[in-house]
Amino acid sequence: MNGAVDLPLGLAELSFRAAGESLVRRSVLPSGVRVLSEQVPGARSATIGFWVAVGSRDEQPTGAGHPATYGSTHFLEHLLFKGTAGRSALDIAVSFDAVGGEHNALTAKEHTCYYAKVQDRDLPMAVEVLADMFTSSLLDAGEFETERGVILEELAMAGDDPADVAGERFFSAVLGEHPLGRPIGGTPETIRAATRDAVWEHYRANYRPQDLVVTVAGAVDHDELIRALERALSDAGWRMDEPGTPVERRTAEPAPLERGPELTVVERPIEQVNLLVGVPGLVASDERRPAMSVLNAIFGSGMSSRLFQEVRERRGLAYSVYSFAPAYSDAGLFGMYAGCAPQKAGTVVELLRSELERLAEHGVTPEELARAAGQLGGASALALEDSDTRMSRLGRAELTLGEFQDLDEALRRIALVTADDVRALAADLVSRPYSVVAVGATDEAALSGAAEAVSATSVA
Incomplete structure (x- = not known):
């Protein structure tokens, strides 16, 4: 193929x-x-x-x-x-x-x-x-x-x-x-x-x-x-000889979005604050999806990722920290998650934003690109050992994408991603309006300054 x-x-x-x-x-x-x-x-x-x-x-x-x-x-x-x-x-x-x-x-x-x-x-x-x-x-x-x-x-x-x-x-x-x-x-x-x-x-x-x-x-x-x-x-009573036409797939045009609250705080008497910081992402059919996969691998997927190394390993601010990038037919998200002590929440919010900003400004290294390609290729190959994953891949291909990509094609597209592609995508994400969500023993007053700083960056 x-x-x-x-x-x-x-x-x-x-x-x-x-x-x-x-x-x-x-x-x-x-x-x-x-x-x-x-x-x-x-x-x-x-x-x-x-x-x-x-x-x-x-x-x-x-x-x-x-x-x-x-x-x-x-x-x-x-x-x-x-x-x-x-x-x-x-x-x-x-x-x-x-x-x-x-x-x-x-x-x-x-x-x-x-x-x-x-x-x-x-x-x-x-x-x-x-x-x-x-x-x-x-x-x-x-x-x-x-x-x-x-x-x-x-x-x-x-x-x-x-x-x-x-x-x-x-x-x-x-x-x-x-x-x-x-x-x-x-x-x-x-x-x-x-x-x-x-x-x-x-x-x-x-x-x-x-x-x-x-x-x-x-x-x-x-x-x-x-x-x-x-x-x-x-x-079951279905007329299988009666002519029918499959329903059309959803539109792939990005939908206009109007952001909800810039800062959302849900107060809970728990030990950690669960933080999410993010922006609108890419639709499922966007040609930059391979670049998004590479960016996410470098930035927030795995123990060698930038978020893990900076937030957990160097600073000890969180146990769990990662990024994610779900995509749908006409909208998507790019998000960063961390769970931290309430008194550290403001610092962590600003750090998540600054790390993405640093990626947008300085880009990635050849070593990071190679590591991301290896990570994505290996994870995909291992997942395909399971028939559940293959069955789901067929479903997504038919319902959402309208095309089937096998492992070789997915890896080929990943290999074409350049450092400039990743940096340009990061710069695009940084320019989009940020939203901050916190659940835990905190309040809006404790986070408003950090949220305003993140928002100001996205507007600048």
Whole structure:
């Protein structure tokens, strides 16, 4: 495979060899269902995912003719495990437990995925059960109320974790009113207000043949997978011969953002202050994403990174310190995290900013570039030993990027990143409006000076 492979929505069949001689195949069925598989030589297990490009950002307030759907995506993720006309919740659980398999789901900001990992011989069973869950869940009223309590407990658990609280506030601060700034799981208020009718409407509107993407990686035969999937979906009542067109991918144009609060402080009587400092980042399709990967590796990923060395090793100000750069279809973030003593919080905020500013001004060394390339290449290769990672890579390629990159292509793009690319990107990030979030035993007065200094730098 040379270069990335485009995944046009209108192309019915596609097949190619990827790095390591894995065989990638993609079929767009007449109904609009998209199926991607990666057959990995020597694998004895497979991971399968049923995806829809619907996440927390797609939920709507009350509008003409429809109820509010805030929190519905996460609610629905829970409910699809609670039973269908042919299977109870226990039946679903037993199906996987009886063969030593794993099954779960995740709700993200731009997609939802229901997945399972099984031995190769049990893949037909996984296809059948996941297809039944996906198409035919009852959303029973009694189970709905039971699961409401479960989700409220899940949110309460996250609310007790100061790092989780800081993360949610950080997205809201950087992205403002953009839908990506909302919590993925909803809030206690939206979950209490959710109705079965609203979640049912959300289900029927977004879980259709044209929305479904099925990805499988590991020990998989593509033709057998297609037959099993078509049989399972037909048994569920879907008309697989009825023409359909896959839903369009999201726009890749960066959205206009209006920042939320410049400084957010959540007072908690805990030993550390959880700090997040950051700016809007890059969208997923930005051609500078390889440079962002390199920048993040050098700046805040791993024990040799600049943040770790300066904040922890040299100054002893934090135990945990790192940077991160999530990217979505039309927005992204670049953030820096540190957990520190309350009396050190102001110093750490200024230090995080100054380290990024130093990177923008002085750039990186050839040694750092080489180390970043080795780190990214090694981490990617190790991750691909797991069929879960390969399955997820297929899903992201189909739903978000519209292209597939194998390991060789990813490393080729990383190798093209220059020191000038990294410095220019750092300078761009430094120029963007900063947001500061703190959760812990501190207050706005203690941090306002540091926040103002960071903000002044971004404006200068």
